Amino acid sequence: MLLITARHDANVARYGPFGHRLQALDSGVLAGQALTLLDAVGARPVAHTLFADEPLGRLLGLDPRAESVHVVVTSGPAGSPRPSRALLGRRSPRSGFETVPVPAAHLTGILDRAAAAVQLDPGPRTDLRTDLYCVAGRITGLAPGVHRRDPRSGRLEPVAPDARPRDLFPPGGPGELAGFESACAVLVVGDYERGYAAYGDRWYRMLNIRAGIVGQRLGLAAAHLRLGAGLRCDFVTAETDRLLRTSPRRTALLSALIGPERGSGTPSEHLVLTGDHR
Ligand SMILES: Cc1cc2nc3c(=O)[nH]c(=O)nc-3n(C[C@H](O)[C@H](O)[C@H](O)COP(=O)(O)O)c2cc1C
Numbered sequence: 001m002l003l004i005t006a007r008h009d010a011n012v013a014r015y016g017p018f019g020h021r022l023q024a025l026d027s028g029v030l031a032g033q034a035l036t037l038l039d040a041v042g043a044r045p046v047a048h049t050l051f052a053d054e055p056l057g058r059l060l061g062l063d064p065r066a067e068s069v070h071v072v073v074t075s076g077p078a079g080s081p082r083p084s085r086a087l088l089g090r091r092s093p094r095s096g097f098e099t100v101p102v103p104a105a106h107l108t109g110i111l112d113r114a115a116a117a118v119q120l121d122p123g124p125r126t127d128l129r130t131d132l133y134c135v136a137g138r139i140t141g142l143a144p145g146v147h148r149r150d151p152r153s154g155r156l157e158p159v160a161p162d163a164r165p166r167d168l169f170p171p172g173g174p175g176e177l178a179g180f181e182s183a184c185a186v187l188v189v190g191d192y193e194r195g196y197a198a199y200g201d202r203w204y205r206m207l208n209i210r211a212g213i214v215g216q217r218l219g220l221a222a223a224h225l226r227l228g229a230g231l232r233c234d235f236v237t238a239e240t241d242r243l244l245r246t247s248p249r250r251t252a253l254l255s256a257l258i259g260p261e262r263g264s265g266t267p268s269e270h271l272v273l274t275g276d277h278r
Contacts, residue, residue: 002073004030009066024205025233025254027070028212034073035119042079046122048072049206072208093228096105096179097259104141106225107184111149113221118213130210133187137165142173146244163243168235175234183259187252188214211253228261
């Protein structure tokens with residue numbers, strides 16, 4: 001059993017109410033890493049977001065005002081390892097993206113991997129569903145603009161031709177630059193209202209944890225194709241939802257900018273000249 005906690009005292013102090021969302025997304029990404037690693041050794045892991053918070057926190061000696069368990073990952077015994085090169089290769093594009101196109105087949109391959117069933121309790125309930133949208137910038141064989149992945153057919157359906165990845169971010173900031181350089185932005189979209197009746201306030205956390213798991217998969221799926229993927233949640237949500245034409249209750253939870261990392265294939269650390277060569 002792996003218990004992932006969030007330090008809400010520190011996160012909310014630093015980020016305000018946004019800290020709740022960020023720490024749920026982060027817990028989801030971490031849970032996603034655990035699921036991937038445990039799955040790679042055949043341990044059949046499951047991530048849980050429904051459990052008795054207070055007794056569990058007490059058991060760990062946590063101060064409930066400061067820290068609480070967000071995700072519990074349960075796992076069977078390890079079987080035979082299935083090593084994957086991409087497990088080692090995933091990384092965020094620290095030097096940005098090269099502004100070159102990516103084939104549409106790469107994008108649909110990434111989306112298919114990210115949309116695969118999530119090993120997340122309470123199972124494949126429809127209210128837990130997240131959708132995938134893509135804002136294409138430089139995708140060969142796909143028109144620029146917003147596309148929605150049909151969960152049944154896996155096909156990308158055009159939504160609106162008038163948006164580019166950079167349009168999702170505050171003008172003049174790092175997000176806009178990253179959006180401009182990326183080949184596309186993938187958005188994980190969910191419904192904040194739908195699960196409230198069943199789960200109450202915890203629903204917000206559950207949905208963002210799920211989005212984090214999907215975000216981690218997007219990064220791994222991109223790495224399989226030697227592409228970089230940068231997770232970002234600093235897009236302007238209202239504007240993004242408007243551009244995506246989401247139905248009124250559905251909203252963008254997390255974005256992944258995808259493209260070939262600048263300088264990929266070259267050493268990431270520059271050689272330091274010493275002695276006579278200085
Ligand atoms: C859920 C999540 C959201 C993030 N949001 C942002 C963001 O809005 N802006 C940003 O500059 N970095 C953001 N980051 C950080 C980067 O995407 C990246 O994870 C970080 O640079 C570390 O790189 P690494 O994951 O390859 O180690 C976010 C990371 C995560 C996990």
